[in-house]
Amino acid sequence: LVRPTIKDYALTKVAKGSVSGAQTIDLTAGNYITATATGAITWTFSNPPANTAAGGFILVLTNGGNYVQTWPETVKWDGGEAPELTADGTDVLVFVTDDAGATWRGTRAMEDV
Secondary structure, eight states: OOOOOGGGGOOOEEEEEEEEEEEEEETTTOSEEEEEEEEEEEEEEEOOOOTTSOEEEEEEEESGGGSOEEOOTTEEEGGGSOOOOOSSSEEEEEEEESSTTSSEEEEEEESOO
16 A cells, blocks of 8 residues: 655746736646736636546736636636636636536636635
8 A cells, every 4th residue: 555645745836927908828848827917817727637537727826806817718716707806816716627627617716815
């Protein structure tokens, strides 16, 4: 029996810094993304795992509610619509897919943390 270690569960962090405009979340770069919105953002998700695997990522977004966030049409939101994000604070969003990115399921896991 091989027991997994903490390293086996580690997420790879990508710190995008202050962002606006077109932003791509590339899953080959990492799956724990931090960003601070400084303007309207159009999000794109790239390089999800193949159909044989499920995958996902965490987006820690600061000040997202101050600006328009445009999500891919492939995102199906918990409750049927994108959450209203915190204007002056941080939200944690989680996205998962099990069909190579044809459908993403999204939810706000934490609000104003």
